[in-house]
Amino acid sequence: MSSLIDRDARVLWHPATHFHDLERLPPIAVQRARGSWLFDHDGNAVLDGISSWWTSVHGHGHPRIVEAIRAQVERLDHVMFAGFTHEPAVALAESLIRRAPPGYGKVFFADCGSAAVEIALKMSFQYHHQTGQTQRTRFATLANSYHGETMGALAVCGSDAYRDAFAPLLMDVVELPAPALDRHEHADLRTDAGADTPEADAAVAMLERHADELSAVILEPLIQCAGKMTMTGAGFYRRIAEAAQRLGVHVITDEIAVGFGRTGRLLASEWAGVVPDLLCLSKGLSGGVLPLACVLIRDGFERAFAGAPSRSFMHSHTFTANPIACAAGLASLELFDETRLLAKLDARVEAMARRRRAVAEGCARVRHHRQLGMIAAFEVFDDPAAPRVLDGRLGLALREAALARGVLLRPLHDTIYWMPPLTVDDQELDRLAAVTRATIEAVLG
Numbered sequence: 001m002s003s004l005i006d007r008d009a010r011v012l013w014h015p016a017t018h019f020h021d022l023e024r025l026p027p028i029a030v031q032r033a034r035g036s037w038l039f040d041h042d043g044n045a046v047l048d049g050i051s052s053w054w055t056s057v058h059g060h061g062h063p064r065i066v067e068a069i070r071a072q073v074e075r076l077d078h079v080m081f082a083g084f085t086h087e088p089a090v091a092l093a094e095s096l097i098r099r100a101p102p103g104y105g106k107v108f109f110a111d112c113g114s115a116a117v118e119i120a121l122k123m124s125f126q127y128h129h130q131t132g133q134t135q136r137t138r139f140a141t142l143a144n145s146y147h148g149e150t151m152g153a154l155a156v157c158g159s160d161a162y163r164d165a166f167a168p169l170l171m172d173v174v175e176l177p178a179p180a181l182d183r184h185e186h187a188d189l190r191t192d193a194g195a196d197t198p199e200a201d202a203a204v205a206m207l208e209r210h211a212d213e214l215s216a217v218i219l220e221p222l223i224q225c226a227g228k229m230t231m232t233g234a235g236f237y238r239r240i241a242e243a244a245q246r247l248g249v250h251v252i253t254d255e256i257a258v259g260f261g262r263t264g265r266l267l268a269s270e271w272a273g274v275v276p277d278l279l280c281l282s283k284g285l286s287g288g289v290l291p292l293a294c295v296l297i298r299d300g301f302e303r304a305f306a307g308a309p310s311r312s313f314m315h316s317h318t319f320t321a322n323p324i325a326c327a328a329g330l331a332s333l334e335l336f337d338e339t340r341l342l343a344k345l346d347a348r349v350e351a352m353a354r355r356r357r358a359v360a361e362g363c364a365r366v367r368h369h370r371q372l373g374m375i376a377a378f379e380v381f382d383d384p385a386a387p388r389v390l391d392g393r394l395g396l397a398l399r400e401a402a403l404a405r406g407v408l409l410r411p412l413h414d415t416i417y418w419m420p421p422l423t424v425d426d427q428e429l430d431r432l433a434a435v436t437r438a439t440i441e442a443v444l445g
């Protein structure tokens with residue numbers, strides 16, 4: 001496949017990739033994908049241990065979704081969504097509202113996660129502007145959070161790793177502390193964990209201090225995925241959300257990474273019983289097959305945009321509610337019912353937990369391991385006296401070693417994680433575990 005890689009190198013610029021690293025680890029030319037597997041042009045199989053950036057829910061190429069896409073593209077490929085509507089968008093919005101906990105009234109579609117975050121931020125701001133609260137011009141976020149990389153979404157990232165290069169361009173936000181519960185022993189991250197931490201007390205105090213100027217607080221529920229899979233807990237999420245709503249500050253929940261079953265329920269917010277004002281979804285929304293995102297909007301929120309002096313919501317994307325992507329999303333939600341995926345998930349979660357514990361117990365270089373639903377993570381460490389990864393590129397070295405063994409892992413520096421399709425089977429989990437262990441041993445000894 002060298003000619004395709006050479007052509008790629010001549011004309012393409014890849015996301016989150018340094019040109020220098022491409023010499024060491026060129027892209028893999030993937031020709032097809034099925035279930036949990038990617039296949040390159042030579043027929044080599046790679047196990048997709050991270051659902052291709054957390055997208056694939058039912059596995060790649062699920063025939064039910066492929067057929068829905070085929071049928072839709074033959075009927076209606078695309079039509080603009082201002083002044084027009086269509087069955088797939090209406091049906092998907094109805095289905096989302098029906099499956100989500102009660103309290104949502106409307107859906108606004110977009111085409112990527114960052115766009116959903118931009119929409120939520122702007123919608124909150126314009127809401128306050130139109131209801132006479134023009135002093136609410138700032139946003140609060142959590143330290144170590146990630147919300148995307150367009151300017152607004154980047155500004156509300158609580159991590160310098162993403163923000164630093166563009167800091168002078170970004171709006172000033174209030175950064176609240178967040179706990180890292182994996183550092184402690186917690187019985188179940190999905191219930192009350194995090195509510196009584198010092199970080200929760202400090203975050204509530206900061207919200208109270210800034211309450212009058214805040215438009216919204218944006219929260220990743222239970223876990224900060226790009227923030228090295230740091231568990232913050234359902235209790236922390238509930239406490240911050242309740243404090244914000246008591247203070248008239250909107251709650252924007254970002255379930256772009258954790259929605260659609262990753263935590264064991266359709267939405268992670270269900271564990272905490274929180275109904276945010278605005279809830280952002282993407283990635284698994286189309287089953288992970290086509291670019292699609294949306295914001296679920298709390299019932300009645302739209303009234304601030306309906307009165308005579310108010311303006312329409314000033315936001316539009318060309319491909320809003322693309323019919324093919326919506327048809328894929330609808331098929332994906334129907335598949336949850338047809339395969340009883342969520343009901344079967346507890347057994348998958350336990351199967352993953354057994355392998356996670358075995359890897360952690362068998363590897364001297366694993367420091368912390370933790371799991372939330374179908375997301376497992378391990379923190380690994382080098383020998384400080386005699387480091388084996390001498391160029392400091394631990395994540396890259398681990399990724400390279402796993403790929404050489406036929407598994408796609410994309411560690412976040414020292415944090416290896418698993419987030420396979422929810423349909424992953426026992427043999428695939430065995431392989432994920434065996435390769436993770438071999439990778440840690442090969443790179444760190």
Ligand SMILES: Cc1ncc(COP(=O)(O)O)c(C=O)c1O
Pocket residue numbers: 112113114115117146147148149220225226254255256257282283
């Ligand atoms: C929690 C969270 N929010 C927002 C985004 C941004 O989504 P996108 O990459 O589709 O713009 C991501 C992407 O990983 C994410 O994990």
